[in-house]
Amino acid sequence: xxRHNINAVRTSHYPPHPAxxxxxxxxxxxxIDECDLETHGFFVLGWRRNPSDEPMWEDALVDRMRxxxxxxxxxxxxILWSLxxxxxxxxxxxxxxxxxxERDPSRPxxxxxxWSCPDVDVYSRMYADHAEVDAIGRxxxxxxxxxxxxxxxxxxxxIQCEYAHAMGNGPGGLSEYQELFERHPRxxxxxxxxxxxxxxxxRLEDGSERYAYGGDFGEPLHDGNxxxxxxxxxxRTPSPGLLEFKKVIxxxxxxxxxDAGELRVANLHDFRDxxxxxxxxxxxxxxxxxxEGALEVGPVAAGETAVLAIPxxxxxxREAWLTVRAVLAAGEPWAPFGHEVAWGQVQVTPAPQAEGVxxxxxxxTRGELAVGPGGFDPATGTLxxxxxxALDGPRxxxxxxxxxxxAGTHGPVKLDAAWxxxxxxxxxxxxxxxxxxxxxxxxxxRVGTAAWDAGLDVTYTWRAAGDGLMLxxxxxxxxxxxxxxxxxxxxxxxxRALDRVEWFGRGPGEAYSDTRRAARVGRFGATVDxxxxxxxxxxxxxxxxxxxxxxxxxxxGAGVRVEGRPHFELTARRWTTEALDATTHTPxxxxxxxxxxxxxxxxQGIGTASCGPGTLPQHDLVVAPARFALLLxxxxxxx
Numbered sequence: 001x002x003r004h005n006i007n008a009v010r011t012s013h014y015p016p017h018p019a020x021x022x023x024x025x026x027x028x029x030x031x032i033d034e035c036d037l038e039t040h041g042f043f044v045l046g047w048r049r050n051p052s053d054e055p056m057w058e059d060a061l062v063d064r065m066r067x068x069x070x071x072x073x074x075x076x077x078x079i080l081w082s083l084x085x086x087x088x089x090x091x092x093x094x095x096x097x098x099x100x101x102e103r104d105p106s107r108p109x110x111x112x113x114x115w116s117c118p119d120v121d122v123y124s125r126m127y128a129d130h131a132e133v134d135a136i137g138r139x140x141x142x143x144x145x146x147x148x149x150x151x152x153x154x155x156x157x158x159i160q161c162e163y164a165h166a167m168g169n170g171p172g173g174l175s176e177y178q179e180l181f182e183r184h185p186r187x188x189x190x191x192x193x194x195x196x197x198x199x200x201x202x203r204l205e206d207g208s209e210r211y212a213y214g215g216d217f218g219e220p221l222h223d224g225n226x227x228x229x230x231x232x233x234x235x236r237t238p239s240p241g242l243l244e245f246k247k248v249i250x251x252x253x254x255x256x257x258x259d260a261g262e263l264r265v266a267n268l269h270d271f272r273d274x275x276x277x278x279x280x281x282x283x284x285x286x287x288x289x290x291x292e293g294a295l296e297v298g299p300v301a302a303g304e305t306a307v308l309a310i311p312x313x314x315x316x317x318r319e320a321w322l323t324v325r326a327v328l329a330a331g332e333p334w335a336p337f338g339h340e341v342a343w344g345q346v347q348v349t350p351a352p353q354a355e356g357v358x359x360x361x362x363x364x365t366r367g368e369l370a371v372g373p374g375g376f377d378p379a380t381g382t383l384x385x386x387x388x389x390a391l392d393g394p395r396x397x398x399x400x401x402x403x404x405x406x407a408g409t410h411g412p413v414k415l416d417a418a419w420x421x422x423x424x425x426x427x428x429x430x431x432x433x434x435x436x437x438x439x440x441x442x443x444x445x446r447v448g449t450a451a452w453d454a455g456l457d458v459t460y461t462w463r464a465a466g467d468g469l470m471l472x473x474x475x476x477x478x479x480x481x482x483x484x485x486x487x488x489x490x491x492x493x494x495x496r497a498l499d500r501v502e503w504f505g506r507g508p509g510e511a512y513s514d515t516r517r518a519a520r521v522g523r524f525g526a527t528v529d530x531x532x533x534x535x536x537x538x539x540x541x542x543x544x545x546x547x548x549x550x551x552x553x554x555x556x557g558a559g560v561r562v563e564g565r566p567h568f569e570l571t572a573r574r575w576t577t578e579a580l581d582a583t584t585h586t587p588x589x590x591x592x593x594x595x596x597x598x599x600x601x602x603x604q605g606i607g608t609a610s611c612g613p614g615t616l617p618q619h620d621l622v623v624a625p626a627r628f629a630l631l632l633x634x635x636x637x638x639x
Contacts (some may be wrong), residue, residue: 037084053090137184160190254344287523372464393492423449454479489600558636
């Protein structure tokens with residue numbers, strides 16, 4: 001937790017092991033210590049006979065609060081007591097609060113499930129969306145019927161005791177929440193649900209293992225994989241969500257302006273200056289390091305910002321980025337010397353304009369349609385060969401294996417259901433025309449689904465470009481589309497030997513429209529297997545964002561290079577999206593005889609609708625006319 005910039009823990013829904021509080025005292029984590037009270041099951045009964053309001057339960061519930069406080073009262077890490085969680089409202093909560101205040105008036109009280117807040121000292125909510133958080137921060141939330149209670153609540157600080165649901169791929173929208181927390185003094189921040197995926201290691205009859213979840217043990221009543229909703233995988237390794245969270249909440253913010261030659265280092269700590277950190281910089285030209293050094297920042301006080309000049313840098317002609325890292329100047333009990341706390345990037349040289357490559361000739365026919373190094377199926381216009389590389393595609397792809405947040409199990413938005421209801425998972429492609437010409441090849445297709453009259457008219461225009469192929473794709477929607485698309489891009493199949501991937505773009509980890517703060521611009525390499533994220537329930541994963549170019553090669557260095565005009569999003573797998581969608585546990589995925597590559601113009605954002613709000617409008621892939629282009633080349637010794 002400390003290594004990922006987390007500064008507070010809510011121990012929902014029970015007091016933790018005492019040793020955990022010892023660690024929080026020692027290492028420095030604020031704690032909301034929560035009493036062991038949750039009566040959420042009474043929700044399905046309309047809260048009838050809820051123990052929170054039944055007199056016969058008063059002594060038992062006050063006793064639970066007493067035992068929590070008496071056991072943990074001497075831990076300085078505890079800053080609030082919490083009466084419990086998701087237990088409705090009632091007189092027994094008031095009795096618990098009265099006892100706690102009399103015994104320990106030094107700590108404020110928390111409880112979320114009664115929004116009128118009669119017994120507590122902070123206004124707490126779960127999964128309030130960005131607009132509501134903004135309204136609460138301004139003190140403009142919907143009023144309570146009781147004017148006195150309303151005035152009292154408006155004087156309270158506000159926290160989200162849960163605000164992002166870390167289930168599967170996600171959560172998205174963290175950076176927009178953080179901006180609100182920092183903008184409004186009333187907003188104190190929030191807690192992610194939750195820390196660890198609760199998959200259980202299960203050995204199957206064939207000797208293989210998987211992480212099991214609800215329904216895997218024959219139980220008749222369960223919540224599926226809704227127990228797998230943490231920032232750590234079941235084996236305690238960090239998920240991409242934890243890396244994103246670390247970046248969003250980093251206590252030092254490094255920004256700058258390459259044109260102005262200026263860096264800004266903001267200290268977001270409440271009490272500590274920056275003398276415990278050292279600052280290092282690296283200059284990379286198209287992802288290759290060309291210079292490095294130390295940056296003298298000084299002991300910037302808490303809440304202050306230092307404005308510095310960008311160091312003297314060597315000249316660069318290709319796209320170049322300056323990366324500044326804040327690292328521990330000395331070891332701490334929770335991390336060694338050199339541990340990275342925060343980082344920021346400034347572009348110092350823009351990408352050069354892509355050169356226009358003159359057409360190298362039109363279409364020829366020798367048993368296939370040929371355009372430059374490309375060989376095409378004369379009936380469908382599908383690319384079958386790039387130089388010596390056999391492939392299949394690319395063709396338009398609009399489907400992704402829905403994420404837990406797309407499914408929206410306990411959230412207000414259920415995109416997966418809408419997508420399947422309209423058949424996006426079974427879209428078909430019909431070739432309308434294949435038009436060879438003196439300048440290249442034009443292929444016109446229609447993408448649609450059975451039992452629905454909307455569709456997409458797609459035009460692929462192929463031109464020879466030097467030793468490569470330039471592809472321009474134009475997409476025109478037809479009909480009414482009442483939802484955003486899962487993705488909009490191209491999918492192609494390559495030989496399975498092309499399993500080494502190098503790219504210049506954001507990385508090294510996965511990133512989507514609203515989960516890309518942790519991905520920095522650079523040059524990265526990985527195998528196709530290493531690009532996969534092992535979510536407990538298989539779903540869309542592994543996309544690399546803002547890719548300028550990527551190569552997929554085999555052991556001999558031969559393969560394919562894809563260049564964006566200007567960027568694309570890259571996914572590469574040993575199985576199809578349909579196989580990913582049909583599988584319920586990651587170990588069930590079986591490598592095929594090809595590598596399936598998605599080169600996306602865009603994907604739908606992630607959001608947190610598995611148990612919270614969906615994506616913000618700016619991250620919705622709204623159906624609209626689109627145009628994008630790529631350059632494909634064969635690379636390596638086979639040339």
